[in-house]
Amino acid sequence: MRHRVLFVLAALLLASPALAADGVADQASAAYDLFAGGKSQPDFMSATYGKTALAGIAGKWVSLNGPAPDSGIETYGTDVEKFCAGAGALTLASPDPWTMKMTAKPLEIEFSQTYTLVAGTAFAERTEPNAYFAAIGLGPEKVGADFDRRRAMALAAANGTVQLYRPSPDIIVLVRGGAYPTILARCPKL
Numbered sequence: 001m002r003h004r005v006l007f008v009l010a011a012l013l014l015a016s017p018a019l020a021a022d023g024v025a026d027q028a029s030a031a032y033d034l035f036a037g038g039k040s041q042p043d044f045m046s047a048t049y050g051k052t053a054l055a056g057i058a059g060k061w062v063s064l065n066g067p068a069p070d071s072g073i074e075t076y077g078t079d080v081e082k083f084c085a086g087a088g089a090l091t092l093a094s095p096d097p098w099t100m101k102m103t104a105k106p107l108e109i110e111f112s113q114t115y116t117l118v119a120g121t122a123f124a125e126r127t128e129p130n131a132y133f134a135a136i137g138l139g140p141e142k143v144g145a146d147f148d149r150r151r152a153m154a155l156a157a158a159n160g161t162v163q164l165y166r167p168s169p170d171i172i173v174l175v176r177g178g179a180y181p182t183i184l185a186r187c188p189k190l
Contacts, residue, residue: 034167035121050117053166054094060187061090061102061172084187092172092184100164109135113158115174121165125176127158 062083111131115123170186
């Protein structure tokens, strides 16, 4: 009889995922932890999010690849060590709780992007144009209307407002309106 009661209870739990899953309060708490850094609304809006989100970010990071376009095979983090050792590595620093600086050197020319906390998870992204243009092959030696359009498009894509999330100490997510998220992973200490 006892085994029968246990069997019925187990069957009910398996048949009712809502009963086995976390309650709404637990799910809401997890969402607030991810999207508001676990902060209260006043703390979140008064720029304390940066102290948590930007803490300990100094070092080398790489941008991860998402699922492969054709197969859908997940490639998250499969090449982290390879990219960390190459030109794909980014250097992140946070001189204060409101600012993150990301420096890249894709070829021979280094450029930086600065992210400044606006409020909550919103950061203003600014890319220094001259070094950026040179790094992506649109330097001042490229003249003409076509290159002017390319530079304008490049600046529009590299400046604006982003949402910055820190789901774990080794992952940073940057979300731009209408764009695929940029997910950065900390390089392992070698």
